[in-house]
Amino acid sequence: MAKVAFLGLGVMGFPMAGHLAAKGHDVTVYNRTFAKAEAWVGAHGGRAAATPREAAVGQEVVFCCVGNDDDLRQVATGPDGAFAGMASGAIFVDHTTASAEIARELAGAAADLGVGFVDAPVSGGQAGAENGVLTVMCGGDAKTYAQVEPVIMSFARSCRLLGPAGSGQLAKMVNQVCIAGVVQGLSEGVQFGLNAGLDMEAVLDVISKGAAGSWQMENRGKTMVAGEFDFGFAVDWMRKDLDIVLAEARRNGSTMPLTALVDQFYAEVQTMGGGRWDTSSLFARLRR
Numbered sequence: 383m384a385k386v387a388f389l390g391l392g393v394m395g396f397p398m399a400g401h402l403a404a405k406g407h408d409v410t411v412y413n414r415t416f417a418k419a420e421a422w423v424g425a426h427g428g429r430a431a432a433t434p435r436e437a438a439v440g441q442e443v444v445f446c447c448v449g450n451d452d453d454l455r456q457v458a459t460g461p462d463g464a465f466a467g468m469a470s471g472a473i474f475v476d477h478t479t480a481s482a483e484i485a486r487e488l489a490g491a492a493a494d495l496g497v498g499f500v501d502a503p504v505s506g507g508q509a510g511a512e513n514g515v516l517t518v519m520c521g522g523d524a525k526t527y528a529q530v531e532p533v534i535m536s537f538a539r540s541c542r543l544l545g546p547a548g549s550g551q552l553a554k555m556v557n558q559v560c561i562a563g564v565v566q567g568l569s570e571g572v573q574f575g576l577n578a579g580l581d582m583e584a585v586l587d588v589i590s591k592g593a594a595g596s597w598q599m600e601n602r603g604k605t606m607v608a609g610e611f612d613f614g615f616a617v618d619w620m621r622k623d624l625d626i627v628l629a630e631a632r633r634n635g636s637t638m639p640l641t642a643l644v645d646q647f648y649a650e651v652q653t654m655g656g657g658r659w660d661t662s663s664l665f666a667r668l669r670r
């Protein structure tokens with residue numbers, strides 16, 4: 383069992399840290415809004431620290447799951463950041479969905495301190511975090527990764543090293559690109575079927591077993607038809623992720639017309655008041 387810290391007890395971090403405690407790891411938590419850290423300790427035991435640095439002192443692994451690049455920089459670096467508290471040989475594992483650039487930047491800063499760094503964004507959403515069945519995409523060196531993989535598996539169903547620092551974030555970008563296109567296609571298919579007068583519940587039952595089937599169709603098709611868009615991963619987060627994707631695409635020379643278009647569709651959903659709706663709300667845009 384490891385001595386660990388978890389920084390950022392949001393929708394994802396709170397249950398992820400809970401699984402670490404449930405597996406018997408010795409967990410210290412930090413959250414910017416301290417009341418959440420106190421609530422976590424009330425539910426799971428362990429300790430709450432006032433700063434990332436204080437949380438990180440004496441830990442073997444420091445986990446982090448905050449919002450974006452700037453948030454990550456704040457909790458990792460700076461006088462009260464986690465790096466300032468970590469000893470040589472400790473490892474920082476970042477579960478934030480962020481850019482590959484910041485992963486490389488922090489991996490370099492960590493290496494200067496003798497600290498390991500693994501970028502490890504997740505897929506599986508709130509339900510995956512609560513049930514401890516996330517998919518984790520990792521970047522880093524093989525030796526560091528091997529040390530943290532068994533601890534990460536406390537809240538994951540699958541975890542894999544995909545290359546050097548930044549590779550986890552790049553893989554997560556591929557994940558988001560694939561989701562964006564599929565959700566728009568599904569939305570158009572459902573709209574077409576309804577306009578054609580079909581019983582779309584029945585149609586989805588049939589076609590989800592064939593070549594058109596997808597996770598989105600299985601899990602979001604019928605909720606789209608019902609006009610329900612409160613199933614987790616929010617449009618505001620998706621826009622943050624697609625922003626990261628499109629910036630990376632400009633750097634690596636990828637042509638992403640569909641992704642860029644769907645990003646603009648999500649911007650329209652935001653102006654409809656749907657920033658907190660789930661990503662299947664592309665359908666709501668078509669039904670306005």
Ligand code: NAP
Pocket residue numbers: 390391392393394395413414415418447448449450452453454456457477478479480504505506507508614615616619
């Ligand atoms: P969330 O509920 O908004 O939680 C964000 C956490 O980060 C909170 O604990 C927040 O603290 C903390 N934080 C934000 N900015 C900070 C800063 N500058 N300094 C210190 N702490 C800061 O978000 P979430 O849904 O857990 O998502 C976290 C990350 O996972 C994001 O990168 C997201 O894209 C990714 N992700 C989310 C999902 C999902 O379904 N939600 C799925 C996959 C990946 P406070 O409590 O003080 O606000």
